[in-house]
Amino acid sequence: MKIKTIEIYGYGKWVNQTFDLAEGMQIFYGKNEAGKSTLMSFIHSILFGFPSKQGSDLQYEPRKGSQYGGRLRLVDTIYGEVLVERIKGKGNGKVLVTLADGQIGEEDLLKRIVFGLDKATYQALFSFNLDGLQKIQQMSGGKLSRYFLSVGTLGNEHLLKIADKFQQQAAKLYKPTGRVPEINQKLASLKQKEQQLKTAKAKNTEYNQLMSQKLVLTGSLHENQEKREALEINLVQLRRLSNNWSHFNEIQEIQNQIQKEKLTDLPEDGLYQLKQVNDELQRLTKEIIQAQEQIAYLSQKAGQSEDFSFYLEHKLAIKEVVLEANQTQAVLQSKEILQAQYLQAHYYLEQLLTKMGLPVYGDLPAPLAMSEQEQIHSQLEAEKALKERKKVLAYEKQRIDFQLESCNQQIDKLENQLWENKTFHDFNQGSTIEDSSNLQRSKIIKSISKMPAYVGLGLASVSIILGLILNSGIGWGIVALGIFLLAGSSYFILPKHNKEIKPHGTPSEATYSYEEYIQQVEIRKQWREKLAEADEATETLNQMMLQIEELESLDLQLNQKQQKLKTNLGLPVDFSLESLITTDPFLEIRQQIQLVDQQEAELAEQERQLTKWMDKAEFCKSIVNYSSDRLAEFIVVLQQFYQKQQEIEKSQQTISQQVTEINQQLAAVKEQQATLKAEKLQLFQLVEVTDEEAYHKKYILNQQLQQKKARLDLLEDQMAEDLVQFARYRDEQALLESIIEEEEYLKELKEQFDQRLNQKVECEVALKNLEEGGQYSVLLQELANLKSELQELVDRWSSLQIAAELIELTLTLARKDRLPATMEDTSIYFKRLTENKYLRVLFRNEQIEVQHQDGTFFEAQELSKGTAEQLYVALRLAFVKNAEDLLEMPLLIDDGFVNFDKERKGLVLHLLNELSQTNQILYFTYEAEIYNEFPQSQVKVLQ
Structure with missing residues (x-):
């Protein structure tokens, strides 16, 4: 983890100040009171919280009225680039962490970013100054060695001493052969008290019998309670099945209908294909009729035909029928349009009913009466008042x-x-x-x-x-x-x-x-x-x-009343009663029903008009082909027949060659007509019908079955958990009988529970009287107190023993894991810092020793002040290097090397510059020679 940018709102002397940090090692140079310690404290505060008023650290609250706090932009964290902002707030301040993807967090997220460290641990491991180096001169030999050992392994110098203290405290509580420790004394008292209790209990046969009876009654009550809970759960399920029985019947009806009608997959464009074939057949029919008319026309010119004779015989009647044919065509076209509108309106009505949770073929709930509206309004007002009381x-x-x-x-x-x-x-x-x-x-x-x-x-x-x-x-x-x-x-x-x-x-x-x-x-x-x-x-x-x-x-109770009211009004369970107060929620459905009824009436009237005209044109069937399902074609043929006869009436010329050509064309058209009829028959066979009417009905029926299947899927999804339960009952009456049986059995169990509970109370009263009448209860209480006191002592002893063993085990593992590598790097760094005067740093017999170039070994407390500080710095830097796999944090140093001579100070700065390639290092100093040692890009001058 590295700090990319420091932005200060207000902290001590710094107000609205931003620092962009360089890669590697960053030098902050300034004289006394330039704000170096303030800036270092700001970094600690943003990462770990502002200093408390009760603590010894300065708070650095700004004196110019600026907002207290600021933010750091961190890179190379476990979440990538992160923005950490902390301002004045409760406790250690209000922190806001913003990740690169926009996610926002607080203290918990920040703790994960800084690897769970707190301020004290961070300052002990990654932040030090001259005071930290000088403290080592105040330590004795053993304390100094243990401190170096702890820093080189885990970062805490007290653990070994704590383990010894835990062992001593545990020995004061218990010894295997001792009599004075508290646990040994408690064990002796416990044995004596158990013997007294055994003697008193043996004299109390009646007490034992009552105790056995109490245990039997307790078990029986527990078993009764479990049975009643199971019955109550089962009753809830059965009552839910009873409430949903109508939906189950609807599912069965839809399933039976789908199975009976055999829902099939019809071609999506089947109706379109049939229309195309019919249109083409109609066109060919017209051509055939035209050809036949031309032939008849030409034949008529050659001599009077039967058609012409019929025409002359019924000329006035044919004229009247033909004059009304145009109006009949308009009625027929209007019927087709209205038929399509009727199907669409009927489908939309079914959608509205399904959406409102109402049965498609059931009765629509009637509009509310004034008394029903007042009842709903009263319940809603009661519910509102109840919520207000609960809020108060x-x-x-x-x-x-x-x-x-x-x-x-x-x-x-x-x-x-x-x-x-x-x-x-x-x-x-x-x-x-x-x-x-x-x-x-x-x-x-x-x-x-x-x-x-x-x-x-x-x-x-x-x-x-x-x-x-x-x-x-x-x-x-x-x-x-x-x-x-x-x-x-x-x-x-x-x-x-x-x-x-x-x-x-x-x-x-x-x-x-x-x-x-x-x-x-x-x-x-x-x-x-x-x-x-x-x-x-x-x-x-x-x-x-x-x-x-x-x-x-x-x-x-109010909720139960509302559910009952919905059931009485025929409303769905999840329907909102508030919508019934202001308007009729089923108004659109009622309007749609009215529209469908109106369209049905109009269709009936149009059908009557068509039937009337067909009755009038009945006499033309002998000369013009007629079919009830091909009325449009009949009208066209009739009109053409009439026109043709009129033309014949005007002129009767014979043109044989034209008749021959027309016959040839007529044969070709009839061949095409036969091919199209075969295609039409194939369409009928594909959907397993024999005529066009059945073909259309097949599609209409299939559409209705698709709608019912959608309704079936919806019901099955809503009642998936209950379908298996429904299958267990032959009808709704059997379900109601089962509910009554369960309720009677539950009532019987409750009566048994009350009876045995009274017996248990009587037994407990008798036990209490026996206990109060003798010493048994006193001994029993004294024994329980002794056991409780003994358990507390044993818990304390066990905790102390386990704590000591865990500390010893941890230190042993830590030495084996990180100490060798840490000591090896410490030797390398110490050798460089002392210009090869000291060759190695060793850990022998729980002591830190260094080897001089002449082969002599010295303990740490025997070194000079400056050399001991260099040993401490080498050990610190070696620890930071060997802890990279656990945590990477910026290293902060505040003029830690003022006691080093010029040569060794240059060596430690060179070593820090090398380590800054992998670890970010922020060095705060007032020394001009250090300022001149580094390029300007790495130096921030504080004024």
Whole structure:
């Protein structure tokens, strides 16, 4: 991970300032008060949070009114390029993390980016200054070696010492052959108490019988409860089946119809193909008729034909029929258009019904009466009022919860200041007044008594961080250890909330002045007042919870009423009642039904007109071919016949050659007509029909079956879970009978449960009387107390033993894993920094040793101040290099080499420049020679 850009809104002296960092090593040069430490603190604050007001670190809040905070642009993170922004807010500030893909996160995402490190760990491993280097001179030989060992392996110098401490504390609790430790004493007392209990129990035969009877009744009640729960679940399912039985019948009807009608896959363009063939046949028919007319016409000229004779005989009647033919054609065309509109309107009506969840062929719910609208409006108003009451109660409950929490916090605070009752009464009698020096000494002793708990908190934090860095099975074990230490230390530091007043001191530990006694009187008064206020708030909260439960019950009843009302009105279950108040939701469906009925009436009227005309033209059938399903063709033929006869009437000329040519053309047209009829027959055979009417009906029926199949798929999806259950019952009556049987059995089980519960209560009362009448109950309670106390001691002993073993195991593995490589790199770096005066750095007998070029070995505390600092720097840099596979973070150095001579300072800067090829290094300095050592592109001058 590397820092690409530093943008400061306001932090100390820096306001609206941006720094773009160079690749590799970045030098920040400036004199005193130029803002180097402020800039370094800003980086720590953005990554790990602003310093708290209670801490020792400076907060650097801007004095010019600018926004407190800023942001860092990070690259080469586990998420690529990341923008981290932190501004003033609760706790350590409000942080916002923005990833390259636009995803936004907060503290949890930032912790993953910085590998779970906290500020203290980061400063211990990747950020140091002159103070950190000089601290090593204040350490003894053993402490210095252990510190170097810890930094070279895992980064914490306290772990080995902690393991020894855990072993000592565990030995104080238990020894295999000891008698003094607490666990050994508790075991002896437990054996003695068990023997006493066994003797008392043997004398109480009746107690054992009652206890056995109680166990039998308890098992029976549990079994009864399980059966009733299973029956109630089954009843819910059966009632749901009963409510959906109409849908199940609809599914069966649709399935039977589809199976009966045999839904088939028809050609999508079948109707179009048939229309094309019919149009072509009609055209050929016209040509044939025309040819026949021409032949007849020519023949008529040669001599009068039967057609012409018929024409002359019925001339007036034929004329009247032909005059009305045009109007009949218009009626016929209008019927075809209206027929198509009728099919479309009927299909749309079925879609509306399906969309509203209504049966396609069922009755439409009637418009609401005024009483029904008032009933719906009343239920909606009741529901609205109920929601408003629940909202008010929720707000009141939140207020009472806050009041109760505030009272408890104030009570805890007052209890921490109270004296022990005995101390207070003794002081009241004037027996504890001593001088202020004894009071000061008592306070110091009390503060020292809590030091181990604070140390435990520090160890817990280190263990959790260490486990997260390792990220392995052992690492998670150390995390668990840290959590245990955190809980244990908190137990000793945090105040205990007991029913008794917590002692503020005892006569043997501290004495108090009369002013402090007066304060105790006032504190006790406030404490009693807060207790009374907390009791009153608790009672109010309990009453409020009862009201909330009552409202929930009313809400359930209201919902059941609404569902019943929908059922009575014939509405779908999920239909909204609010839509019934303002308008009729089925208005469009009613209008569509009216439209369909109107179209059916118009079609009937048109059919009547066509029938009337066909009756009038009935006499023409003897001379003109006629078919009821080919009325349009008949009209055309009739009109042509009439026109032809009129022409014959005007002229009768014979042209033989024309008749021959027309006959040839007529034969060719008839051949084409035969081919088209064969194609039409193939279309009929393809859909398994014999005539055109059946062909059209086949498509209409198939369309209807497709709609029903869609409805079937919808119902089957909605009732997929219940279809198997429906198949178990022959009819709805059988289902209702099963529900009645289950309800009767459930009632019987409830009666059995009440009877056996009464027997169990009687048995428990008898047991209680026996226990209160003798020593058995006392011994039983004493035995339980001993077991509880023993378990607590064993848990503490086990935790201490496991913690010590985990630390030893972890350090052993860490040494085997990273120590050799770390020590090898440390030797290389130390040799370079000392200009080959020291050849190797070794770890022998739990000590850090260095080998001089003359072969002499020196311990770390024997080195000069500057050389020891160079050893520390070499070890630090070697650790950073060998931790690259675990975490990569920018290395921050604040003038850490001022005690180095010029040559060795140049060597360490050259080494840092090499390491900056893989790790980003930010170096803060006031030394001009370092400023001149690097190119201007790597130097930022701070003013």
